[in-house]
Amino acid sequence: MTPLNIRSTAAPIKALIVDDTTFMRKTVARVLGAGGMIEVVATASNGLECLEKISRKRPDVITLDIDMPVMNGISAVKNIMIRHQIPIVIISSLVQDGYFAFEALRLGVMDFVPKPSKIRKDDLGGEEELIRQRVLLAASMQVNRVKRVRYRRRSVSDRLQSPNRPAGLAVVGTTLAGPNNIMHLVSALHADFSGAIIAIQEIHPRILAPFCSCFNQISPVPVEPVVSSTPLLPGKVYMGSTFSPLSVENSSSSPSGLEVRANPTLQFPIDRLFESAAHHFGQSVCGVLLTGVGTDGANGMATIKACGGFTVAQDASSCPFANLVENAIDGGNVDAVLSVSEIAHCLSSWPYDLVAAGRSHAAGNL
Numbered sequence: 001m002t003p004l005n006i007r008s009t010a011a012p013i014k015a016l017i018v019d020d021t022t023f024m025r026k027t028v029a030r031v032l033g034a035g036g037m038i039e040v041v042a043t044a045s046n047g048l049e050c051l052e053k054i055s056r057k058r059p060d061v062i063t064l065d066i067d068m069p070v071m072n073g074i075s076a077v078k079n080i081m082i083r084h085q086i087p088i089v090i091i092s093s094l095v096q097d098g099y100f101a102f103e104a105l106r107l108g109v110m111d112f113v114p115k116p117s118k119i120r121k122d123d124l125g126g127e128e129e130l131i132r133q134r135v136l137l138a139a140s141m142q143v144n145r146v147k148r149v150r151y152r153r154r155s156v157s158d159r160l161q162s163p164n165r166p167a168g169l170a171v172v173g174t175t176l177a178g179p180n181n182i183m184h185l186v187s188a189l190h191a192d193f194s195g196a197i198i199a200i201q202e203i204h205p206r207i208l209a210p211f212c213s214c215f216n217q218i219s220p221v222p223v224e225p226v227v228s229s230t231p232l233l234p235g236k237v238y239m240g241s242t243f244s245p246l247s248v249e250n251s252s253s254s255p256s257g258l259e260v261r262a263n264p265t266l267q268f269p270i271d272r273l274f275e276s277a278a279h280h281f282g283q284s285v286c287g288v289l290l291t292g293v294g295t296d297g298a299n300g301m302a303t304i305k306a307c308g309g310f311t312v313a314q315d316a317s318s319c320p321f322a323n324l325v326e327n328a329i330d331g332g333n334v335d336a337v338l339s340v341s342e343i344a345h346c347l348s349s350w351p352y353d354l355v356a357a358g359r360s361h362a363a364g365n366l
Contacts, residue, residue, distance in 0.1 A: 012039040013139045016059035018050040018076070019043075019091070020068040027116060028063055028091060031128045038135055047076030054084055061138040063131075064109075066092040066100050074100065077107045081148070087138035091115055091131060098210025105179040105203075105211070108146035110138045110320075113204055137176060137293060137321075145320050149183040151218060163255030166196035166234040168284045170347055171277045173270030173300070175202040175242060175292030177320040181340050182290070183215065186237050188344035191220040197237045197347070198226075198246055198260055200273050202292070205243045212239050232258040245269030247276035274300025283308035288343060289334075290314045292324030301333035311335045312343055 015038050017028045025043045032038040042057040044050040048071040050062065062080065066073035073090060080086055090112040094100045101112045111134050116127040174181060178201040186197070203211060205227075212225040223237045224230060226246055230238065231254035238260045240246035245266040251259035258280060266272045270289070274297065277285045287304040289297045291314060301311045313334040316322035328334050338346070 012037060013136060014039055014041045014058065014060045015135055016041060016050065016053060016057060016062045017043045018045075018047065018062060018068070018073075019065040020045050024065070024115065028131070031116065031131050032063075032135055034128070035132050035136075038132070047071030047073060047079070050076055051079055051083075054080070054086065059086060061135050062086055062088050063091050063135065064088050065115075066090060066094050066104070074103055074107075077104055077109055081108050081143070081146070085143040087141040087143055089113065089131070089134045089138050093117075095204065095206045096210055098207075098212075098214040101207045101211050102214035106149045106151065106183060108143070108148055108177075108180055110134065110141055110177055111202070111204075112207055114206060140321070141177060142320050142322075145318055146177065146180060147184070149180060149187060149218070164234060165256040165258060166194075166232065168195040168286070169232075169248070169277055169281045170195060170197045170286045170288060171273050171300075171304075172197060172199035172201075172288040172290065173273060173292075173297045174200075174290035175270075175294060175296070175321070175324060177291050179203055179211070181314065182239075183218070184340045185288075185290075185344045185347070186215070186223065187218050187220070188341065188348065189220050189237075190348045193221050193348065194234055195347070196232060196234050198232075198240070198248070198273060198277065199237060200240045200242055200246055200269055202242045205241045208239065208241050215239075226260050226262050229259050229261040232256055232260050240269075240273075242269045246273050248273075248280045249276065250280075268296050268299070270297035271300035271303075275303045278304045278307040278309055281309070285309040286347075287311045288313075288347075289325050289328050290340070291319035291321050293321045294324055295327045297324060298328040298331045298333055301328050302331065305333060305335070312346070313337050314343065315339050 019025045029040045042053045046068045064073045088109040090104050093115045095114045209225045212223045215223045226240045244262045244264045249261045274287050287301050311334050313325040
C-alpha cells in the first residue's frame with residue numbers, strides 16, 4: 001500500500017465536503033472524521049456554494065460530488081483549479097459514465113472514487129478507508145504542477161492491426177495523479193506508433209473501462225482496458241489499474257504468442273509489470289515511471305536495466321507527487337530523467353531511437 005505519512009505537518013487536514021444531499025455530506029464527514037487526522041471545516045450543497053466558502057474556510061482538500069444543481073462538479077473543478085489550485089478528490093456514484101471520470105482526471109483532480117454504498121456491504125469498509133486515504137494524501141499534492149490535457153478529438157488510425165510480436169515494449173507505472181500524465185503522454189503519440197505500451201495507474205477498477213472509452217476520443221492509437229487477459233499486439237496502449245495488476249505472459253491463443261494478463265492478487269504492481277516485461281523483451285523494453293507515492297517500481301526499473309533495457313523517470317520538479325520517481329532515482333535505477341513531453345517525444349520514435357533520444361536528453365540530468 002502507498003504510505004500515508006508524507007505530509008510534513010502534524011496539524012489536522014482541513015476538508016471541505018461538497019454534495020447536494022444532506023445524508024451524503026454527513027456520511028463523508030463521518031468517514032473522514034473516523035481517523036482523527038482530518039477536520040471537516042465546512043460543507044456545501046453545490047459547486048457555487050463551494051467556491052463561496054473556499055476563501056473563508058481555506059481548506060487543504062475538497063471532496064466533490066459531480067451531479068449537483070446550480071453548479072455541477074465538473075464546472076466546480078474548472079473554477080477551483082484555475083482560481084485556487086486546491087487538491088480535489090471526486091466522490092461520485094457516476095462511476096460507470098466514462099465522461100465524468102475522464103473529464104475530472106483530465107482537468108487534474110487527484111482521484112475519482114465511488115461513493116460508499118450500503119448496497120456493496122462486503123466492501124463498505126474498504127470504500128470508506130479508500131476515501132480517508134485519498135484525502136490524507138491529497139493534502140501533499142503539488143496542484144500547481146498539474147496541467148489539464150487539451151481536448152482535441154483525434155481519429156484513431158484505421159491501419160490493420162499486425163498480429164506480430166511488438167518490436168519494442170514500453171511499460172509505464174504511476175500511482176497518485178497519474179492518469180492526467182498518462183493522458184498527456186499517450187495523446188502525443190503518432191498514429192503510426194509501431195511499438196506497444198502497457199500502462200498501470202492508480203485508478204478505481206470500476207472506472208477503468210469507461211475511462212478508456214473516452215480516452216480513445218483523444219488518443220491517436222487504440223487504448224484498451226485490461227480486465228482479464230488480451231493479446232499483446234503492436235500499435236496499441238493497454239491500460240490497467242494498480243487494484244488489478246498487469247503482467248506480460250506467454251499465450252498459445254495470442255497471434256503474437258504473448259498476452260497482457262490481469263492478476264488481482266499480485267503485490268507491488270509496477271514492479272511485477274516491469275519485471276515480466278524485462279523477462280520477455282530484454283533489451284527491447286523501456287520502463288517509464290511517472291508521478292506517485294511509494295517505492296513501487298524501483299526494483300522493476302533495476303530489473304529492466306539488468307536485462308539491457310532502458311529506464312526513464314519523470315522529472316521530479318514536474319510531478320504532483322515526486323516520491324515515487326525520487327525513490328527510483330536515489331536507488332540508481334534510472335537512465336534518464338525527462339519531462340512528460342520529452343518522454344512522449346521519445347516514445348513516438350519507439351522502438352528505433354528511443355535510447356539515443358533519451359540519453360541525449362539525460363546528459364547532466366542525473
